[in-house]
Amino acid sequence: MRVLILPIGPVDSRVLEALKLRLPEFLPLKEVAISGDVLKVPEDAYDPIRRQYRSSKILSMISAYRPPVDDERVLGVTGVDLYAPGLNFVFGEAKSWRGPAVISTYRLSPEYYGMPRDDEIFLGRALKEAVHELGHALGLGHCKNPRCVMFFSNSILDTDRKGVQLCGLCHTRVLENLKGGIF
Secondary structure, eight states: OEEEEEEESSOOHHHHHHHHHHHHHHSOOSEEEEOSOOBOOOGGGEETTTTEEEHHHHHHHHHHHSOOBTTEEEEEEEOSOEEOTTSSOBSEEEOTTTOOEEEEOTTTSGGGGTOOOOHHHHHHHHHHHHHHHHHHHTTOOOOSOTTSTTSOOSSHHHHHHSOSSOOHHHHHHHHHHHHTTOO
């Protein structure tokens, strides 16, 4: 399995490099690359009332840019605030059948919550969200185990509480999906 990291709008290069380096520690990946292209955030994704961007429109843009192939997932990374209908915000979203996925760094920095800058916390949160969304792109749903990276993060506290690793059950499911050629 290969992952292409696709910047969408201005993105902190430290995040891109950290994801490229660390994603293979937590998912069975052969290769992780950062795209040389930087896509613009789609204007039609912006909701001026909410002052946020609809994540599903960004996923559609990623699919149009790079149609899914069997052994590749595309992970969009953006710095804009994302939402999905029925939710105040989302840290990311993914289509569960062969990707793509997108994460937002907007709400991941400690500064967003009035705390001092902490690159370790910021990059750790980005890694957790990337593993989580790629887990969805590999066929996983949300996990009931609050320590599993696939646990749903309703707030940054949930993200901070959970680990970056898949629990044993989720890890087994990913391996079965990949072995069976389902994803």
